Amino acid sequence: MIRSASLLLLVLGLLAAEPGYAQQKRATDKAGTEKPRKLTRREKKEMQRQAALEAAKAQQQSQLTEKDREMSAAYFVDGVKYMLLEDYPKAQERLLKAYQIDPNNAAINYKIAENNLLIGNLKDAANFAQAALRLDAKNPYYYLILAQIYATQKQYDQAAQVYTRLIQDVPESKSYLFNLADLYLAQGKLNEALSTFDQAEKEFGTLDEVSFKKQQIYLKQNNLDKALKEGEALISANPEDIRYVLAQAEMYAANNRLPDAIRVANQALRKDPENPQAHMILADAYRQQGNQAESEKQIKQAFQSPALGIDQKVRILVDYLKQLPNPAVQQTALELADITTRVHPKEAKAYSVAGDVQLLSEKKALARDNYLRALRLDNSHFKIWQQVVLIDAELTQTDSLLRHTNQALELFPNQAVFWFYNGVGHMFAKQPQKAVKALEQGKKLTTDNPELAAQFDTQLGDAYHELKDYDKSDAAYEAALTFDANNAQALNNYSYYLSLRGKELAKAKELAGKLVKLFPDNDTYLDTYAWVLYKSKDYAGARQYLEKAIKTSKDGTVLEHYGDVLYQLGDTAAAVEQWQQAKKAGGTSALIDRKIKERKLYE
Template sequence: MTRAALFSLLLSGLLLTGTGYAQQRPAAAPEKPVQEPVKKKKEKPKKLTRKEKKEMQRLAALEAAKQNHQLTEKDRELSESYFVDGVKFLLLEDYNKAQERLLKAYQLNPNNAAINYKIAETNLLTGNLKDAVNFAQAALRIDAKNPYYYLLLAQVYSSQKQYDEAAKVYVSLVHDVPDSKEYLFNLADLYLAQGKLNEALTTFNEAEKEFGPLDEVSFKKQQIYLKQNNLDKALLEGEALIAANPDEVRYVLAQAEMYAANNRLPDAIRVAQKALRQDPENPQAHMILADAYRQQGNLAESESQIKQAFQSPGLNIDQKVRILIDYLKQLPNPAIEKTALDLADITTRVHPKEPKAYSVAGDVQLLANKKQLARDNYLRALRYDNSHFKIWQQVVSIDAELSQTDSLLRHTSQALELFPNQAVFWFYNGVGYTFAKQPAKAVRSLEQGRKLTTDNPELSAQFDVQLGDVYHELKEYDKSDAAYQAALAFDANNAQALNNYSYYLSLRGKDLPKAKEMAGKLVKQFPDNDTYLDTYGWVLYKLKDYSGARQQLEKALKTSKDGTVLEHYGDVLFQLGDAARAVEQWQLARKAGGASTLIDRKIKDRKLYE
């Protein structure tokens, strides 16, 4: 087959409509004079553009060449030389030179089919579709027995989705050209593209009469029957495929899938089990069975089958990842959590060097609240491919949640080597130094990261809150206040900013009415949050509203046994004159941990120190 048959093609209609010489009509008998009509004013002829004039001249030259078809031997030789040159340039994809040479050959010998064919091909490749179809038609008129000329014309039509015209060309090819029945397959596919299912079936059947049963044809006929909702015939084609190919398990699996897709579950199970008898480790058969048993409500057997499928390397990593992602969409869900976790473990065991396996396993474990396991699997994924930003982000996020300072500092440093312009890693690095009680280093990281958030005000606000905390630790109170205010300017309801800012103001005894306003706003939004209740209670304490403070702290202690809250409650009780109970609360605070450095003196002296 020539190069022309390989291109998706287009349609057209063009120039070579030769007119011939006008015939002389015999002189007519004189007629009676009639009244001469009123002459209309002649319209001025439309002025042609330079491009239109050039095209008319080219068409006229071609027409003249076609009319003057008498060839001398010298002209024939010259035409052949131009043709050979044209084909050479066509192969070199120098289409301008190819067209130039071929048109010179055509001017000398316009009735040569091969020249017309090559000009059509060149026009097709350069997008000149009108000329392409017209020269292809000319080639066929000159030589109607060359199948390549039909193919080129059919492709031109097909490429423009002129399928009816293309089908007519194939019909002519099959019927008019000897030994061309092989193109019945092209014709059938063309009918399929048009959605003409009956015509496609008829053509495939005609091809089968000519060449005998063929697997590919049976498969396509099966798909046609399915589109026609003729399941019985589709299944018969499937059975024929299995009978003709008894050792091909893929046809058995296709039949099982067809049964399953049409809710004929017992048949799907029967045929899938047949596939397993042929290939006991076939993962696709296990997957079909898993789905069928699930639809029947046999969840235990469904789980068994899907685990067997996952244990096979034949079910590739991408298929397993897609299935696990379906589980991820349903998590957290106690009903499927264990199955999802087991499948994730199997995946990492069967594919021990696949970063995708560890990554998706980490995702499953994270949603199942197995954070330590998730972090470990993310790190294994990074060991094989450390280029994934999102996996690094998951790792440092888990480090921060678990308050594992050393891991957080180590992993953020590694991530920053790879992604120095990613603000999130500077943020977590600053958090790590905050955990490590190194506020100066924390400030450097946080200030560096904040510079990278100019297009992300939400992330900037997170940096501002963290900077507010760290500057407070450094006793740079003006910078701390400014950072909190910047965060609240972006989001006036930022809970962390409202809580920390109001609490630190209360510790400093500064702007207490403002602190009360912020803490009260926060408690109104989160009336059961013990941390926020403690903050509000402590602000009221600083304002000497001891009864109000007691009320808030008692609410906090319903859900919290934190040492700080207990110590605050003891202080309030002492101010209210209940020293005995105050000492009890201080003792509980010391035992719980997290109390101030003054707690031992308070207990020993049974006095309040601030």
């Protein structure tokens, strides 16, 4: 009798709880009384199946002793504890022991499914979740875990079917319409998602999140009018929330509705006059309209706001960097860089990007100052140190180059580039011995970089020459040219120094001749070749190349050389005139005054 009573209660409960039935309008006769509705074959079959399950469950439960129930419950609690501790193997062991005692317990099946899901055993997870659902079709959590298992395996259709059953079969479960709609979105089923969101709105009214998602769907469907309509609804429903106004303005701008974008962005500024996003939208819209002055004004106003984050400002400035050097954008880029450092004085990246803008705008000293400010805030950036020493070297600022390379070497002792420029700095300072020490140390770090090793060899050739260690100087140049036979600095200095020493003039002529073939208009290289010819007593040839060089060069050394050649060719007056011009230009030999005074060549 107990079993019969429970079965009767189950059937009555199923009839009462079935959401599909509750939602249907009952047919009424003319007198207004309800007509009984016949159950469909499917409904009858489902009722029979549930009744059979409940009967089997009741029978099995009746066969369990009190001790069995206690043991199963103990294993179950133990398993849940281990799941909380994330010891999933022990949790699985305990839960399966509980299952062996009480296999028709829906909660045990559910927890085994959950544990299998956590360890990635999706097949077993699905089987146990389905069992839990068969045993208790009114528990929403059993539907949810089964849907999650399907979704994890990208079986979105099955997951959607589970959500649909949940919404139909379990009372008070309409909130899962949102999950179902999101699932459709994940599959790209936009129409189904829209339909489901519409159902949710009928149940719960208009919701901002739903309106926003519908708007995104309309955009994907290229239905701009409906997307804009949803946006206007969001603005009307949230008159004080500027986010929706800005989103609407961006939508207009993205779809080339520029007057509307400007109108709505200004609407946002009336609510928040300093809003940087509104200014950025206006800047972009005016730029597309060709109103460059207004666009620049708006972007500068946006940059004045700390609310426009440093990362976004850096991204914008990087876009400007890609256009430099370009006079049309250079001034704006420089002003935006200055604003960025002023608004974000404690951000290293603000000074770093400002330095990049200034460097590409040929404002090297300013760039170096900003790089140094960045390093004072964060000295860990190798590339910024590298930029600093490169600028020092380009500006030939010896003290700065030595100071900054020494600082960099304290942080990056294994970076060859800093040893290289430290050596260059000592060469600038007329300290060839220290230069050799730095260059030899740095060269040891170039074993896997033959190109960089060749640059070290070129500098070592210069340094050893200054020390009058000519064998090592020649060997260094030879090593550099072995790697790169067209190394201009090595070709130039090696041939010039050979000519100064009066050694291997044929080789010097070959090296310098190759150089002027590679760079026929370079006045320095033309002077080198001319001087090799001069040392070879080919004065006419030397004159030819020097006359070409002085067309573009006002260097004192070149002019002095030209005077020497003219003297050797017997034109003393012209020689003295060139020596006088050379003295005015500077950079001449120590004999220049004597040459002028005595109108005679001294070497």
